[in-house]
Amino acid sequence: AVALAQTLATVRGGSTVACADLAEIGGSLADRVGVPPTEGRDVVGLLAAHTDAAATIRPSALSRYMTRQPSGEDIVAGRRGAESGLSYDDAAKLADILAQHRDILVADTGNNPLAGSWQWAISAADVLVIPAPLRFDAASSAERLLQHLSATGSDVLNRTIVVVTDGPGDAPIVEHDAVEAFCEYAVPVLRMPFEPLFASGERIVPARLRPATTTSLTVIAATVVELMTAAR
Template sequence: MAAPQMTVAIDDGGRHATAYVPSQAATLDLRGDTEQDLMTAVFAQAHAEARSSGQTITVAVSGGADTAPMRLEVDPDQTIRPAQEQAPAQEPATRERPQRRPVGGIPVVRIQAEGNEPTVSVRLPVADAPPARVAVSAEREDGHDRTPPARPRRPVSGLAAPEIAPGTGEPARLGVRGRLNAMLGLSLAPKAQSPEMRLRAAESMITRALPDFSVITLANPKGGVGKTPLAVALTQTLADLRGGSTVVCADLGEVGGSLAKRVAVRPSPGNDVPALLAAHPNPDVAIRPSVLSQHLTRQPSGEDIIAGRRGDATSVLNEDHAAHLAAIVAQHRDILIADTGNNPLAGSWQWAVATADVVVVPVPLRWDAADAAEEMITELASTATDVLARTIVVITAGPGDAPMVEQDTVEALRDLGVPLVARMPFEPLFASGERLALSRLQPDTRAALTRLAEEVVKTITGP
């Protein structure tokens, strides 16, 4: 005999549901302040129905922003489990029921604001793909390449992650379904188009193999725009997903910046770029991993950082120093993230921008920061390189924002040919000057960083 079925239809707002209760042959209205509260009311009604009937009932839920569709079985003892698949009516009764697809294979998403869409969003869709990258011949000086060989680039057109078929991967960990799984021991899969599935696809992209050693540069000649905290957080995100010993973040300011003060584990005196270059003067000679590690400072997410020049204002990092550092790091790491200073005329700044596989430009919603970024990008556009085709502008929110800045800035960037503008939510820890760690960032920020890291990897690897 088929189990009684209680049907529940949730409205789009996720706060009201209409439930048909078979024992009463009546329809009830259920409400909750949140979708999670509403589901609690649904299960309370389902438990009462199972106890009243003295048998297992089926609960079929439809609608809702995050919860439905789902089919569950509720026992009189309040046990809840996903409903078993029914064998087709025409099949013999002895035939085994079809097996569910195994769980696993997709990384567990840990960085998403519950119930919210990640707040990195495309502001500048590209109508036409940017031109193919112009090959730039590598100049050799002092025995090593100053400019790595060019690689094909993809047109960056958005932050929408690839679709993943529903039912694949691990049970939901986020949103209402994630909370139900955690509280009730269920194995509900995320909805196919949910933020969690998009983040899982983004994480899968981030772990893609890179074609070669890559440089990611954070640049904006205006100070105080968030280059360093974004560089640290992006490094942490990449290392968290790609694994330890894969990413190094280096302070390439000509006289050193605040990188060493913003990381979770601060480097000891002498662990800086000049010390590494002095210890390994010939970048064409192999360096042992243990020797390299002595000059890097490992962070909790698995990334390494190296401080810039400290305590010696009489000399500065120049182009040769930056190229020398990259050649050493490239022997044992996949990615170098360059946190630049505020002087576009500095040799280390020019190397970091010209050599970058991706240039990330943080722009707060302030006129001075937007003007500085626009002037920098205009100057880059006048060069013979294809740097604009690999530039991502990140508009960051904060107290005292001037909203009209965003519209004017986006229009100016559109005219210049920047292919992608993304938006990040306000992160209080970025603005506080405190040490940064992924675990301390807001869920919205961590989700946005994952989507940004996805676009960075897409730019490096191509379509």
């Protein structure tokens, strides 16, 4: 999510892309971005300050709860320390607020299909990007998600991308069977080569990414935009 937002912002220009942590109880987005957010610049603060999502919000007021990154995108940290998880309505409200001044929202969700924020993302997404590490458990999890979307008749399946990723401990032997399974659902399968910065858990800085990673991110971003345009 971090790298995709960086790539889109680099191509489209600053102040057009927002990246928000919509994990149910707050994920690791704030720990991976180049410029970490300070206290209060998060989903909780933004939702608390703007109780009426339909009200017009000044850019200066919105910027108090976002953190600008070197590539020009703004990030909204997750719901850490909150008394309750991020609900469907919370996620929808956050998206409505951000839409007043941003063109694209990259939403980083958790993996719990029962979480309200996850359910909102599946229902509202123009494009769904599923990273699938080359491990039996991860590949099976991604396949089950595709199976679920297919069984429920979700039209987002027509705008879904699977990104096969390489990492420490991954098994290349998994790739053939996994990709074959993904292709049965007629979704594009793209590849992300091994990237030490991703694997180490460090902050993701574009200048430190390998050239092959940057190239792959550009292809992924282009595919996202194509599917987004078709959805619109």
